């Protein structure tokens with residue numbers, strides 16, 4: 526049984542979300558943690574999670590939302606999270622200097638406020654960091670939150686630094702791409718610090734690269750990771766699922782074993 530620890534579900538992306546959820550189950554991806562990271566998708570994600578026992582939530586404002594996110598929005602987010610026991614993390618939050626270089630300070634401020642929120646609520650954080658390694662690392666080192674670096678694709682030095690401050694690394698479809706250094710890097714990352722994720726609808730793994738991604742492709746990422754690590758895929762399945770349980774408290778009427 527696998528858990529897709531990070532994906533997005535929205536009717537803007539999928540014709541039929543119920544089919545996507547069914548496809549995941551049929552492919553042994555039994556639980557999904559969906560991330561709502563803008564105002565509209567936070568609402569939509571909550572509605573989806575309310576309907577499905579096997580779907581959990583990570584909620585937070587993505588750095589791309591920095592211009593429109595107010596302190597009142599963050600207060601509301603706090604109330605939403607306090608009143609919904611399907612929320613297992615704050616995220617994805619972080620820094621993105623790829624698209625936005627002109628508002629680094631504002632991004633850092635929003636990021637830090639949400640790190641504080643996660644600490645207050647005693648929840649892990651799901652971190653988005655693009656072209657912003659050093660600032661992300663410095664802030665996390667100082668803030669002492671715990672959680673996962675989502676869609677990790679940095680070098681081995683970056684990986685070691687994140688591991689040194691207790692973070693897990695989320696590995697997704699990029700691992701299956703030809704010519705990625707990530708294949709070498711994961712060999713050096715202890716398996717007990719790796720989580721599997723698709724980041725659907727983005728970053729579909731090989732041989733579906735360029736197509737719309739779905740949580741059902743998690744086993745393709747697991748297979749590649751097994752090859753890189755030289756272990757059986759069953760070990761990848763078992764350990765990464767255990768890891769997800771260590772970080773996220775998956776509370777539900779139906780307990781997961």
Ligand code: NI
Pocket residue numbers: 531532533560617724
């Ligand atoms: Ni994402």
